Amino acid sequence: MKIDGTHYRTIWVADDGWSVEIIDQTKLPHEFATVSLQSADDAARAIRDMLVRGAPLIGATAAYGLCMALREDASDENLDRTYDMLLATRPTAVNLKWSLDAMRDAVRKVGHNARVEAAYAEAARLCDEDVETCRRIGENGLRIVRGLAEAKPGQTVNILTHCNAGWLACVDWGTALAPIYMAHDAGLPVHVWVDETRPRNQGASLTAFELGRHGVPHTIVPDNAGGHLMQHGKIDMCIVGTDRTTSTGDVANKIGTYLKALAAEANNVPFYVALPHTTIDWTMKDGVREIEIEERSPREVTHMTGRTEKGEVVTVEISAPGSAAANYGFDVTPARYVTGLITERGVCPASREGLLSLYPEKKPENDNG
Numbered sequence: 001m002k003i004d005g006t007h008y009r010t011i012w013v014a015d016d017g018w019s020v021e022i023i024d025q026t027k028l029p030h031e032f033a034t035v036s037l038q039s040a041d042d043a044a045r046a047i048r049d050m051l052v053r054g055a056p057l058i059g060a061t062a063a064y065g066l067c068m069a070l071r072e073d074a075s076d077e078n079l080d081r082t083y084d085m086l087l088a089t090r091p092t093a094v095n096l097k098w099s100l101d102a103m104r105d106a107v108r109k110v111g112h113n114a115r116v117e118a119a120y121a122e123a124a125r126l127c128d129e130d131v132e133t134c135r136r137i138g139e140n141g142l143r144i145v146r147g148l149a150e151a152k153p154g155q156t157v158n159i160l161t162h163c164n165a166g167w168l169a170c171v172d173w174g175t176a177l178a179p180i181y182m183a184h185d186a187g188l189p190v191h192v193w194v195d196e197t198r199p200r201n202q203g204a205s206l207t208a209f210e211l212g213r214h215g216v217p218h219t220i221v222p223d224n225a226g227g228h229l230m231q232h233g234k235i236d237m238c239i240v241g242t243d244r245t246t247s248t249g250d251v252a253n254k255i256g257t258y259l260k261a262l263a264a265e266a267n268n269v270p271f272y273v274a275l276p277h278t279t280i281d282w283t284m285k286d287g288v289r290e291i292e293i294e295e296r297s298p299r300e301v302t303h304m305t306g307r308t309e310k311g312e313v314v315t316v317e318i319s320a321p322g323s324a325a326a327n328y329g330f331d332v333t334p335a336r337y338v339t340g341l342i343t344e345r346g347v348c349p350a351s352r353e354g355l356l357s358l359y360p361e362k363k364p365e366n367d368n369g
């Protein structure tokens, strides 16, 4: 996507041919700064401290982290050590494991002397694939937005989204925002309600930034406003992303997603989840019981960062000193609240049967059901 007329992906190899550049998302929307990653430790820190975040981008960053580790030592021991170190950075998004597995498979196929080259080629391929996957998610989601627009000719289609599932969360395009960009580019009148997404404010800081730079009309709302907006007919559909989707269609996404799904169900608002195949965890069946929910520092709840009127970016405490705070990063929305899953292969019901209809190769061989 474009920033001030220049096309950016969220991650790319620098001109030296080996170090990796990222956009420091902790500085957005106040400053657009890029950071150079020069080792696997740098990549791990960028993921843990959320300079990069969003399920697909976490996977892409880990892939390049592995590349940089292999430049220093291409042995099996270092490959396995770095794999484990990167995998431990954030627990909920399954794309991280998917990407590291793909990298390890590609590297193990070749001799030690060819490993670095093979790793960089695979990381680049994974990034390109992510871009194409998200583009297709956009096309498939566009059909749904178009349907809503045709049902209310001349009126704006209002879409609510939570967290940031745009191009900043992926390599380009995004998942939940890809259909919105395509709808806007196709001339459909869309307006996005952007949940602020406490505590880290990915909605207010990142989604609103992205949409604004692309010229998509949007309004930031406090996280608690969705129910009210739905009751008053101000939301035509919700689209969110996901960090892990079970084989049965349960979806883990940023904390607060579940409450939006409940409000949508109660108000007959369609609730869609957009995802690439890399976010499906075929080993899991019960999201609420099985998906590990990341717990982050309470400081992210008790403190907020923003820009003062003088233009200085500062962090302030918003609670009384000494109060305990809990910071669950994600929640799980059971499949029954999801109207449909928008994937690169099409849209399906959020169920085992629905997912297998799009990914028949995942059907166990002895499964006749």
Ligand code: MRU
Pocket: 053, 054, 055, 056, 093, 162, 163, 164, 165, 166, 169, 170, 174, 175, 176, 202, 240, 241, 242, 243, 253, 254, 329
């Ligand atoms: O904690 P974050 O910012 O990494 O959480 C991101 C989300 O929850 C996104 O909605 C999710 O990764 C899907 S985005 C493609």
